[in-house]
Amino acid sequence: MNFVSEKLIGGRQGAINLLVLCALLVVVFPLALDPFRLNMIGKYLSYAFVAVGLVLCWGYGGILSLGQGVFFGLGGYCMAMFLKLEASDPISTRIQTTPGIPDFMDWNQITELPAIWLPFQSLPLTFLLVIGVPVLLAFIVGVAMFKRRVGDVYFSIVTQAIAAILAILIIGSQGLTGGVNGITDLKTMLGWDIRTDEARLTLYFVCVALLIACILFGRFVLTSKLGRLLVAMRDKEERVRFSGYDVANFKVFVFCAAAGISAIGGAMFTLQVGFMSPSFVGIVPSIEMVIYAAVGGRMSLLGAVYGTLLVNYGKTYFSETVPELWLFLMGGLFIGVVMYFPKGLAGLYDSHGKKWLARLTSRKAARITVKAKLSGMEAAK
Numbered sequence: 001m002n003f004v005s006e007k008l009i010g011g012r013q014g015a016i017n018l019l020v021l022c023a024l025l026v027v028v029f030p031l032a033l034d035p036f037r038l039n040m041i042g043k044y045l046s047y048a049f050v051a052v053g054l055v056l057c058w059g060y061g062g063i064l065s066l067g068q069g070v071f072f073g074l075g076g077y078c079m080a081m082f083l084k085l086e087a088s089d090p091i092s093t094r095i096q097t098t099p100g101i102p103d104f105m106d107w108n109q110i111t112e113l114p115a116i117w118l119p120f121q122s123l124p125l126t127f128l129l130v131i132g133v134p135v136l137l138a139f140i141v142g143v144a145m146f147k148r149r150v151g152d153v154y155f156s157i158v159t160q161a162i163a164a165i166l167a168i169l170i171i172g173s174q175g176l177t178g179g180v181n182g183i184t185d186l187k188t189m190l191g192w193d194i195r196t197d198e199a200r201l202t203l204y205f206v207c208v209a210l211l212i213a214c215i216l217f218g219r220f221v222l223t224s225k226l227g228r229l230l231v232a233m234r235d236k237e238e239r240v241r242f243s244g245y246d247v248a249n250f251k252v253f254v255f256c257a258a259a260g261i262s263a264i265g266g267a268m269f270t271l272q273v274g275f276m277s278p279s280f281v282g283i284v285p286s287i288e289m290v291i292y293a294a295v296g297g298r299m300s301l302l303g304a305v306y307g308t309l310l311v312n313y314g315k316t317y318f319s320e321t322v323p324e325l326w327l328f329l330m331g332g333l334f335i336g337v338v339m340y341f342p343k344g345l346a347g348l349y350d351s352h353g354k355k356w357l358a359r360l361t362s363r364k365a366a367r368i369t370v371k372a373k374l375s376g377m378e379a380a381k
Contacts, residue, residue, distance in 0.1 A: 026205070039204070048304060073278070084183050146255075180277070294334070
């Protein structure tokens with residue numbers, strides 16, 4: 001019981017914070033929002049997976065990756081490939097020159113399914129590849145960089161370059177990936193129509209459950225010896241190395257963990273939105289994902305979720321009300337948080353919110369005590 005309480009929940013305060021988030025996501029949003037807005041929240045939560053991964057990778061590991069959109073996009077593309085194959089059955093594509101293959105392949109005069117698409121005919125194998133492909137890429141990049149002690153700003157630049165390269169490859173390989181349009185017109189998963197309101201509600205709850213699971217995994221890592229070593233590496237890497245630890249292996253692990261969590265978010269995005277395109281892979285979305293973690297607090301797993309919701313809600317609200325100014329307003333929001341609240345929403349809560357809650361609780365306790373005394377005096381009379 002102590003293991004669950006301390007390692008996964010984070011003690012009494014951690015349990016309260018987690019319950020508040022669960023109540024907001026599981027009860028408040030589904031009851032208060034219409035299906036369209038709830039689906040938008042589900043899309044925002046798929047981005048939150050990336051922010052949670054960045055808390056592990058950047059906040060505690062000190063590894064600022066500006067290419068997390070790569071892993072988000074790879075997870076999304078893996079899921080989209082399975083859904084597209086199911087939507088491209090011979091009956092639905094009978095008007096094509098080559099029935100049974102995705103429409104964009106037929107447009108590019110491809111006459112048989114490429115070998116790279118064959119594993120995505122199986123849903124269980126697709127689930128494995130959703131996590132396996134991004135983690136494998138992260139492992140290759142991590143070993144190549146960290147074993148050579150490439151870090152700090154140089155690593156950030158390399159990850160940016162990888163994001164740009166992958167986006168260009170996807171756009172250039174139109175016959176394999178759908179090009180700039182991406183993979184669209186996704187309809188069913190094993191015959192289950194994912195476009196209905198009931199299906200989107202189910203997928204929303206699945207997304208919430210997976211997000212909470214990733215948060216608990218992150219808490220387990222951070223409260224273990226590995227978590228303490230990550231903080232030590234972030235602050236004094238050379239001391240950890242001289243203590244006999246292989247710093248590169250720890251960095252590779254946390255980078256791969258962040259990649260796998262991001263990939264789950266990409267898969268959930270594809271299922272809830274119904275498409276995947278290279279616009280979610282490149283440099284711009286990767287930097288936006290860093291902003292989510294920065295606004296929420298790069299040292300807080302729960303703060304990353306709130307930061308993602310706040311930034312994306314602001315983005316949606318500003319683009320709907322003042323479309324000509326929303327980019328400036330979003331930029332101002334980020335600059336303001338960085339300048340005045342460098343620890344994000346989580347830091348603001350730690351410095352002011354806890355004190356306010358403590359005062360509120362003490363006032364309520366005092367009122368209850370006074371009422372109890374008055375009732376006791378009246379009873380004595």
